[in-house]
Amino acid sequence: MSDQVRGELKRIVEQAVRPVRASDARKMQMREEMLEHLSAIHAEELDRLGSQEATLLRTRERFGDPLELANELQQSLPKYESFLYCCDFWRYRPGDSLMGYAVRHLVLALTCMGVMVLLTLPAIWMWGRGSEIGAFLHMALVTAMFSALFSASFVLVGERMGQILYGQGAPHPMRALTGWSLVSLLVFPAATALVYGGLMLSLDKTLEGLLVGCMAAPAAPIFFFAMAHSMKEHIIRESQWRAIELDG
């Protein structure tokens, strides 16, 4: 089967699957399963009809209207899939603004920490340690800032490197990869500086922490390359499906 025909079949599948509110994993499973089915129909009909154009038309006809199918697929899914769909909103998608993505993660981490703090406060009060609430809030704020910045920079650098290597690419991939590797060198020193500085430890302690962060820095590009590589298959598949343009 030519790439062009496969592309046409993928477009039919994508018309049915893209509007469905389900997790990315579930949607990918649907896409792959239905594409296999469509490919088999196409092979059968090509043997019978011979002409490529007639075969595609007949394949579409046998498969049914993709928009109707999208509705049926949505109704067939358990309710938790809609919840997972919302959770996937926090994931990076090809074409997303990197800054927007990093901010989404920052907000998510801060919200999670905020909820945890709110749940813990009454317990601290009940144990008669109300006087320590100020220190607790300070610690919670630093931890929230640390986890938010760390999570945002991790996903930002890791995903970006993955996209350059295996996804939508970049106009100058080598330059982009070098740039992001240099950015990644800042992650560990910045994280340690934030923790030590945020906790207002002594200057000596802070400098000591910063030194440890700087020593760990060269490991960051390797770590992010490995992270990007581990996402290779996922990024390639996701990018191919997302690149399909649908009418309307």
Added chain:
Amino acid sequence: MSEIQGDKLRGHLETMVLSVLERGEAHGLEIIRRLEDAGCGLLRLKEGSLYPALYRLEAAGKVAAVREAQEPGKRGAPRRVYRLTSKGKRDLAKGREEWTIFVQTVGAIVGAPS
């Protein structure tokens, strides 16, 4: 005789799928083939509509799906093969019972007893 398709099958598709899976596990296309063979050429399904039915059955625990081992050199993802679970078997028996009552009742009303 005219073909049976679309709306006439609504509500019965899931029981029919369970019934063809009783003969053994199968992937989507094979399920369609079995349904059409059993329908003696009178049954015409929009093949895409099989999948929502399969996903509903899977979510309800009436069928279970496993990925088939990938053939070497084959392009694309490995196929998912569906098999009937014990819950599916019980549901199929119930579906058959309900169908018999339905046919007897409606048959008597429309003047075409089974």
